[in-house]
């Protein structure tokens with residue numbers, strides 16, 4: 340399956356195909372004519388897929404950079420060591436970086452590609468469900484600060500996104516569930532039909548049978564939204580449903596306790612509880628989201644006092660003059676923006 344993100348000179352293709360990793364060189368040769376490539380990956384993914392990818396790229400001079408897995412690697416102070424390794428390999432402005440891994444590797448390697456020598460070419464090969472349905476597309480790249488998620492970042496478009504759903508076979512169930520947090524988000528904001536399908540699967544095996552199509556549907560929604568509002572001032576804000584609270588939960592626990600999809604799930608529940616209480620969301624919307632999250636083993640509350648999240652929320656990028664663009668649902672499949680100060684989250688006492 341092939342999708343094209345139409346962004347003028349920054350347009351790129353997304354290919355979704357089982358086994359495409361082995362064919363990476365064919366697709367890369369179409370968009371990149373240089374000699375050197377640096378693969379940035381993590382210490383879970385590289386031992387599994389690094390050899391396969393490096394072998395496919397045997398016509399290039401390949402440098403391998405492997406970081407420790409997990410969100411704590413997506414931090415500002417890891418950057419100098421990555422830049423040094425690229426300099427040691429004499430990677431120049433005409434060379435390229437490939438991100439091989441989940442969203443952490445994609446966001447981090449993308450930020451490095453955006454900033455090293457003021458920018459080098461970049462390809463995304465996402466290997467987690469979350470990265471395949473969401474983070475590898477759209478060009479947002481970033482690192483976290485202790486004060487908040489993704490607070491230092493850039494827009495860096497890949498030349499290409501190669502999605503091999505076969506890599507999900509080695510992904511831990513925890514991170515399949517985590518990715519489902521973002522998949523459910525897509526149903527909530529843009530597709531009641533997708534949401535209904537997600538409600539209907541009786542097992543991960545059944546879901547896995549349709550995984551290529553589910554990835555396609557999510558990426559196609561993201562493509563459409565990103566084409567309309569690349570810089571996140573309008574339509575694209577919808578992709579942030581659940582994230583204002585979700586990011587604050589991740590930050591509160593220093594990025595160690597709740598993974599991204601889990602925290603976003605809790606955030607979707609709480610913001611919908613508030614908007615339902617205010618008569619914005621159709622009655623029963625919160626209950627349906629809770630049931631969908633529970634269906635995939637995701638948490639729906641975290642026991643934090645909402646007042647404890649106000650500080651982290653104050654750093655959210657959707658803050659304009661202390662008014663936040665909260666993404667709410669009118670109903671499943673239809674999102675809207677509610678501008679309000681951060682104190683609105685106090686309308687639920689506990690998250």
Ligand SMILES: NC(=O)c1ccc[n+]([C@@H]2O[C@H](COP(=O)([O-])OP(=O)(O)OC[C@H]3O[C@@H](n4cnc5c(N)ncnc54)[C@H](O)[C@@H]3O)[C@@H](O)[C@H]2O)c1
Pocket residue numbers: 381382383384387408409410413440441442443444446466467468469470473474475476477478479480488489506507508509510511514517518599
């Ligand atoms: N840029 C965006 O638009 C965007 C969108 C959504 C999320 N994100 C970011 O993505 C990050 C979360 O991404 P994630 O959930 O992929 O986390 P992750 O990159 O930490 O991957 C999750 C875990 O799975 C492992 N893994 C990945 N692929 C594997 C495979 N095929 N087999 C075995 N293990 C594998 C990783 O080593 C890691 O331990 C967060 O930092 C979040 O903020 C960014």
Ligand SMILES: O=C(O)C(=O)C[C@@H](O)[C@H](O)[C@H](O)COP(=O)(O)O
Pocket residue numbers: 473477479481488489521571575578579582656
């Ligand atoms: O691509 C987007 O736009 C999104 O909001 C997708 C989110 O799933 C993702 O977590 C993103 O990184 C959040 O963006 P941020 O601007 O809130 O950092």
Ligand SMILES: [Zn+2]
Pocket residue numbers: 473521582599603
């Ligand atoms: Zn997200």
